[in-house]
Amino acid sequence: MTAANRPSGRPEGAAPSWKVALALVSLALSLLLWLNGLIDSLSRPSVGNDLNRRQLELAVLAEPQLSGPLRNLLAGHNPLETLRKALAEEINHAREGGQSPDPDLLLEQALLLRRQGQTPASDALLAELGSGSSPQATLAQALLEPERKPDSPANQTLPGRQGLIDALPQGGVLRLWSCEELTPGTDCGASGGSRRALLQLVSVSVLPVLLLLLGSAALLRELWLRWRGRAAEAPALQGPQLSGLDAVLLIAGGFVVIGELLTPLLVGPLLTGLLQQLAVTSPLREGISVVSLYLALMAGPLLILALMLRGKGAMAGLQFRWNPLTTNLRQGLKGLLMVLPLVSLVGWLQGQLWGDPGGSNPLLELVLNSHNVPALACFGFTAIVLAPLFEETIFRGALLPVAARKLGATGGVLLSAAVFAVAHLSLGELLPLLVLGIGLGWLRWSSGRLGSCVLMHGLWNALTFTNLVVLGW
Template sequence: MGDPAARISADDPPGATAITSPTTASERDATWKQVLALLSLSLSLLLWTNGLLDSLQRPSVSPALDRRQLELAVLAAPALEGSVGSAVVGSDPQERLLEALLDDPASLQSGRERVLLELLARRTGRSLPPSLPELPSGDPGPAGALARALSDPTPDAASLPDGSGAEDPLLARLSCQVLGAAAPEDCVAAGEARAAAVKLAMVSVLPLLLLLGGLGLIARLAWCRWRRSLPPEPPLRGPDLTLVDVTLLIAGGFVVLGETVVPLLALPLAQAVTTALGLEPPRSEALGVVLLYSSLMALPLMILALMLRGRPPIEGGLLQWRWRPLGSGLRLAGGGVLMVLPLVSLAGWLAQRWFGEGGGSNPLLEVVLGSRDGLSLFCLAFTATVLAPWFEELLFRGVLLPVLVRRQSRLLGLVGSALVFAAAHLSLGELLPLLVLGFALGWLRLSSGRLAPCVLMHALWNGFTFANLIVLGG
């Protein structure tokens, strides 16, 4: 048995050479696609490995979040008395905030944080190490005014300029208590204390209640599975692509082109647009984020459109969006957020034990935490809750997951799509929590047979994180 195209007939003369059929165009295309896919995969692995390792050099936003929560506790303490209030505020929030500042020397490069540390030290009677940065007396803002007052050999209320710290309730209260002539309890504004108590409940008590609700839903799911009362999974439908196609789409279009070509084209465009509109930071930066992410989406979407061109429609659509009924999609998304919350919290705790405060955070988190401009926050929120969930779910749960399940196995589809999703965020410290989140989104895709609930769940998760940052930043 040989290749029919290379067979020599018995009637051919001795010494005749076998004639092989020429390589078809489709075979040549397939070979080039495989070579290009392998090259794209190699480059994307190199880019992602470097990005994950570089994330170890980025600062984590976790210490700043912890300090902001402690600041809320200090402000809210007068409004939260009794055993319940003590449980929310914790023991001696002023002392804990002082320790948190001392444990993060980098934060003391900020004039505001350095002045806050000085006020806390004088309020609690603590002596500070002499190696700390000097008070920012030359700062033209409120922190500088307070620093000059604190640098006075005999500071008192007379050395405190009018309105100093008025835009910062915590600095205003502490400066009144340290430098003012009034009694410390008279420096407490009841309205500010109540507002801080509400914010503290939103960022500490509410997540705890949601976490307990998520544990209850997980227990209910486990009980139903043990009793085999769960409904059967609907058939999974997706684009009929090969592993080579998906590699070209994600490794080539999303990673390689997205991290090399797109910034070269999109960054000058974003700068030109923001300059033409006359925008200044932080608005120019926020609009630049929207334009850059939109440009990042464009190439993979065009590649996917070319891959799907001419393919016959299937029941439920090529990607199984199935937005209707919207109510059931929202219920599935909300339940998914609740169930994944305790799992992601556990993964985050483990990651912190392994990496400490290293591993880097998404730089946008710090931008949101420090921004108070409404238009900037809207642009960032639009990117985080609309663009990113829609695009990432289309790519990872709409295309990658169904192809891996069909070509390999259900488990490999779940793990593979979750791993690519987590690695794409280029944060080693957040890799494990994102892996858990990606696995949960994949499970929702398989169990519901719909892509829309995954988009909604992703949007709710990002929105929950975004709202926490706004509350802490405010």
């Protein structure tokens, strides 16, 4: 075709002007949405304090099962006093921020002070808990004012007192201490709870240390092999035949504008109305909402990618290469172990320099505070199966090879990792996610298998998910 016969005299191979304009508009919207999301993330509560307190509560419960050096190693010198300080810090932080402290924290603080032989300020506590309509306020009244109120729940029958205890979250020190205060002489399951807490404490403290040691050894071995020139040569980095403009449209237009902006606006109200009609209650409602909205978010970008790859050998270009599955599992596990100490180090350094900036992923809090198995199954399926498969297809399957053709392998890995980290819209988790993204990108480059990246990502999310369930159950 000659230049005279081409539409509008457009040079051969040049993208249509409408496509360029759409990409620029999508990119501008994405940058605005991401910047706003990162700033807003600072106002979201951090799950870090919750995780620390839950681990301290496990240490307090498990202490009777520990003795000698093992006690100091797992529970610390005085876990009860450490927990008291953590509770006071959380409660004061909420008050300083103009928020009402969590009623469970207030009641737990009052019970702890009683166990330490101190008398809580009952009037101030009851005023902060409210008029008495909540289980926490009623329990506080029962525990702190039985002598002033003859009709206090503390003087009710055992079934009435047990009903108050059953209204509290299952497990943990709050329910145990409330039971021991209201029903003295009754078996509140302290010994069984202590043994279970010990198992939980070991799984969330000892096992991660073992994984860090294994990961550090694997990382040092890999570095040694590469320094000595004995590491296996990376295969040729292949990818779908997409242009840089296609990548912008996929990420900015498909992932951000359609997936993160339009999908919740269009699908969210319909899903909420449907769940209300079906009378689905919390927490299962949140579980179904999370998995449904994520499936809807995936649909737009994956449809765009499928249209872009139509007739171009889509699966071969993405290099999933699932067979043999054992190779993918081995490479995914190796990548997980190697990146774990690096992410932990970056997270620790950030905590030392910046403190806790907040802005945790809301899904973390949902998993931590849920005791509903069907809801947890929805959260787990989303985090362990859907998210790794979708995100690796977009970021390491499509974006990384396209970027590598322009910037080289290192530039492609770094760019895909940066976009991956920013896309999670959490300023507090940005640096750890960047390191995780670099690890996933390195695995994609070094193995030539997208399937290994999916499995590594899934294992990472499974480790986080399991830790949250163990701490929250």
